[in-house]
Amino acid sequence: MLHSFWPVRIVAITALLGLGCGSSSPPEAMGGPVAMRRLTAAQYRQAIVDAFGPEIEIVGRFEPDNRREGLIAVGSAFVAVTPSGFEQYEAMGNYIAKQVVSEVHRDRLVPCQPRSRTEPDAACTEAFLQRIGPGLLRRPLVDGDVQTRVTAAAAATELMGDFYAGLEVAVTSLLIAPDFLFRVEVAEAGPGFADGLRLTDISLASRLSYLLWNAGPDAALLEVAARSGLSDPDSLGREVDRLLASSRLEDGVRAFFEDVFRFDEFEDIGKDPIRYPAYSAQVALDAREQTLRVVVDHLIARKAAYRDLFTTRRSFMTRALGPVYVVPVRAEEGWEALDFATDHPRAGLLSHASFNMLNAHSGRSSPTLRGVFLREALLCQKVPPAPADVDFSLFNEDDNPKYKTARDRLAVHSSNATCRNCHKLTDPIGLGLEVFDGIGRHRSTENGAPIDTSGDLDGRAFADSVDLGRAFRDSPLIGACLVENVYRYAVGRDPVKSERRLLRYLEGRFEDSGQRLHALLRDVVMSDGFRTATRPRRDPAVEEPAPRVAALPAEKEAT
Amino acid sequence: MRNHDVSALGLLAALALACDSATLGGSEVSITQPPVRGYVMARWSEMIPGVDPGECPEGINIVEADQYPEQWATFMAARQRIRAAGGYLRWDxxxxxxxxxxxxxxxxxxxxxxxxxxxxxxxxxxxGVVSRRTGSSGATCAHDDFVDHDGATGIDNQFWRLMGCVRGYRPNDLVDRLQESNVSIKEASYAILLEITGMDDAQNDDEIEVQLLSAGAPVAMNAVDDVMAHVSITAHENPRYHNAAARGRIENGILTTEPVDLRIKVKQQTSDNEYWLRAARIRAEVGDDGRIKGVVGAYWDIANLFSVLNDQNIGDRPQGRNAANARGFMCAGIYHAMPRVADGHPDPETGQCTSISTAIVFEAVPAFVIRTQVAMAE
Known part of the structure; x- marks a missing residue:
């Protein structure tokens, strides 16, 4: 068993050694296969805002996202559009198009007046398409994009006797185009890439922009890409720095952490009102936002070390969230900053209501769910799923007078050999958060019995939830996992074998930077892996995704 | 996502961190008790006592429709016609x-x-005395005291003498049902707040200060329709409703205060007014669950009481007559009855008492009272 996990042990060793030896020069690494990723709901909404402004309403249901290996960013390359989903996209697109060409918005959005309100006007239609098309399709328009839509718009105008009805058809057509609904990446051969391909500048612009802003490239970036400017590392670097310096970086960072933290699951969360009368939909909404605010404030505004997110006393609060945290909130509306006192039992991300309510059941906390989340999302460790025939009856009996605390009940449950192996991974750290109930309110007892939150994280003992945060802060896996997640999120897939050395290099650079997110993002997008791709799989020379358990030569050398 | 070997990593991590083992014990954590404890009223009601045999031997009060049946019949018929046509007939x-x-x-x-x-x-x-109408009533106008549910004598509650034979105030009738459904809290536009300063021991503390004040917002309700605890509520912007703090003490878990005048903002349904409760005292129990339950005893200024009962409006349309009819009294009658039962604050010149003793039963849950800059300056 240990053999199969050998590479990971090496990762840990290199992490513990500080990785300084790998930080000097970037390794050459060819990226994996390109992907065609469906826009997430947030990305779709942002595309509409960028193209038409925030006044345009978006009404409809999006196709459900697909989380794969922990990330929707990876799963989005493995989804299609179902027939009913297409109907939804068409209805949404049509409703958007109606608003865009309506009398309320047309003067602002349509750059020309038609010669006649009742007849086709190809020139005006083309001017309008040229204005909105590149932003929506994330590339310059080609003749086919324009001419087919000008023709369709003219036909609709003839039929309806209304120029703007024709424009509506043209806009709807753009909003259901595969090039809009999917981020289609294209790679090409190029000088210096004999063994693989490089992303086209246009594809690179999208990849870059979606990583840093969670939105398509702006006009400036598209302009640089259109003249092949991103092939030049200096020019690329300037654009990367521009995007990193923009306030829109917050959107990108939020989207990344929402994905890693699985915050899309807030859409389905529900709590027992009898057990948790303080819970409401607003509380859930604010809990989610609170965590994102802390992350953005810490990593972007303060440019602080990622590891310190696990111990920071800095937070933000609303009136709705105040009763969950039992703290006063002066601001009647909106958010206010808050620093928990040093003797307060809240410190770091792990004490946030968001994680603790999300990784819990509707009527009780769950050390196991919390432990699985911490292992998988924050330490990049895989916890096997529970067998289908596990008897949870005792554990669910949380009013059992004999086993008053979750620790008591789990001890009995885990005495079963089938359960023990997984629970020993999850429960010691999950039990460290038992002072937070199913919605993240602090408690010191359960059924009248004091809650013991001591435990150990892979050999590092901790005394309570605050100390658990310190253990996470000190874990060598925290930084390495973030690097891996950022990289996988950026390229939309698992790393291939040749990218392992690149990841080790990026980890070293991240540690050298003091775990600063800006530095990591810049290193990722400037890396070869981000900008290149392997040839299609049908090519015998293609590099398959790395088997997870295979040892790598470079890592063997590191031992 | 990598399939890390947790035990191997744990070993390495433990070795790497061995030098920090002195810090592994962690520290005790506790939530510091704030120097000022805030509460928000979850119940606030003029408690309707149970029925004692023979309480109202002459029956209960009539309403205006009983006193002026022909005029009311004419009015109600016209009102019905006008309402059917989509109009409105004013109560005046x-x-x-x-x-x-x-x-x-x-x-x-x-x-x-x-x-x-x-x-x-x-x-x-x-x-402070067991008063008799035929004997001494201390410094107040002559009245008979009641006995409390716990057997205590000398209970001053002339408000109940006033309203005890009003139909709507009888047990299980309108006001009782309204109070049972807690509308005085749930539908009030302004919550009522309470702050205790200097409470070192919830069981025994010989020096505390207790302040009642109005909030600038209603209570927040939780998922089971109870008043939410631990909310933050901003004090009313008008310092008129930040009453003076009363000195008090706690003895064996029972909190009592010295008298202090209270003005409490009331805005609920058709009423936009204030309570003026004079020489108000609190007797309450500080519970282990953080709640406070008790009674505010006070002298209710009779002019203010008449206004609270009857100055009810929807826009510029007076509703007092409608409300009095629903509750079961005539405004003219109660106006003249109030001085007869008044037992507090005698006029220095005439000796006529100007306030009526009353009791308001309350229950408060922990909350955070937020004061604005203006209020803090005040």
Whole structure:
């Protein structure tokens, strides 16, 4: 068993050694296969805002996202559009198009007046398409994009006797185009890439922009890409720095952490009102936002070390969230900053209501769910799923007078050999958060019995939830996992074998930077892996995704 | 996502961190008790006592429709016609007698039945003596005291003498049902707040200060329709409703305060007013669950009481007559009855008492009272 996990042990060793030896020069690494990723709901909404402004309403249901290996960013390359989903996209697109060409918005959005309100006007239609098309399709328009839509718009105008009805058809057509609904990446051969391909500048612009802003490239970036400017590392670097310096970086960072933290699951969360009368939909909404605010404030505004997110006393609060945290909130509306006192039992991300309510059941906390989340999302460790025939009856009996605390009940449950192996991974750290109930309110007892939150994280003992945060802060896996997640999120897939050395290099650079997110993002997008791709799989020379358990030569050398 | 070997990593991590082992024990954590404890009222009601046999031997009070049946019949028929046509007939319409709820002297005194016998009620001994109408009433006007549910004597609650024979205030009738459903809290636009300063020990503390004040916002309700605890509520912007702090003490878990005048903002349904409760005292129990339950005993200024009962409006349309009819009294009658039962704050010149002793039962849950800069300066 240990053999199969050998590479990971090496990762840990290199992490513990500080990785300084790998930080000097970037390794050459060819990226994996390109992907065609469906826009997430947030990305779709942002595309509409960028193209038409925030006044345009978006009404409809999006196709459900697909989380794969922990990330929707990876799963989005493995989804299609179902027939009913297409109907939804068409209805949404049509409703958007109606608003865009309506009398309320047309003067602002349509750059020309038609010669006649009742007849086709190809020139005006083309001017309008040229204005909105590149932003929506994330590339310059080609003749086919324009001419087919000008023709369709003219036909609709003839039929309806209304120029703007024709424009509506043209806009709807753009909003259901595969090039809009999917981020289609294209790679090409190029000088210096004999063994693989490089992303086209246009594809690179999208990849870059979606990583840093969670939105398509702006006009400036598209302009640089259109003249092949991103092939030049200096020019690329300037654009990367521009995007990193923009306030829109917050959107990108939020989207990344929402994905890693699985915050899309807030859409389905529900709590027992009898057990948790303080819970409401607003509380859930604010809990989610609170965590994102802390992350953005810490990593972007303060440019602080990622590891310190696990111990920071800095937070933000609303009136709705105040009763969950039992703290006063002066601001009647909106958010206010808050620093928990040093003797307060809240410190770091792990004490946030968001994680603790999300990784819990509707009527009780769950050390196991919390432990699985911490292992998988924050330490990049895989916890096997529970067998289908596990008897949870005792554990669910949380009013059992004999086993008053979750620790008591789990001890009995885990005495079963089938359960023990997984629970020993999850429960010691999950039990460290038992002072937070199913919605993240602090408690010191359960059924009248004091809650013991001591435990150990892979050999590092901790005394309570605050100390658990310190253990996470000190874990060598925290930084390495973030690097891996950022990289996988950026390229939309698992790393291939040749990218392992690149990841080790990026980890070293991240540690050298003091775990600063800006530095990591810049290193990722400037890396070869981000900008290149392997040839299609049908090519015998293609590099398959790395088997997870295979040892790598470079890592063997590191031992 | 990598399939890390947790045990191997744990070993390495433990080795790497061995030098930090002195810090592994962690530290004790506790939530520091704030120097000022805030609460928000979750219940606030004029408690309706149970029925004692023979309490109202002469029956209960009549309403204006009983006193002026022909005019009311004419008015109600017209009102029905006009409503059917989509219109509205005001309660100060000339088909009815003059509106005594707006001008109590516009009608002759129709008389008013009060509860004259003994009864068991909630309340406090506000004047410090067991008063008798035929004997001494201390510094106040002559009245008979009640007995409390816990057996305490000398209970001053002339409000119940006033309202005890009003139909809507009888057990299980309108006001009782409204209070049971807690509308005075749930539908109030302004919550009522309480702060205790200097409470070192919730069981025994000989020096505390207690302040009642109005909030600038309503209570927040939780998922099971109870008042939410631990919310932050901003104090009312008008310092008029930040009452002076009363000195108090806690003995064996029972909190008591010295008298202090209270003005409490009331805005609920058709009422936009304030309570003026004079020489108010609190007797309450500080529970282990953080709640406080008790009684505010006070002298209710009779002019303010008449206004609170009857100055009710929807826009510029007076509703007092409608409300009095629903609750079961006549405004002219109660206006003249109030001085007869008043037992507090005698006028220095005439000796006529100007306030009525009352008792308000309350329950408060922990909250954070937020004061604005203006309020803090005040």
């Amino acid at each position: 319409d000339e088909r009815l007698p003059p509106d005594a709820c707006q001008d109590p002297l516009s009608q002759p005194d129709p008389g008013f039945l009060t509860l004259d016998g003994p009864a068991t009620v909630y309340g406090l001994d506000l004047d």
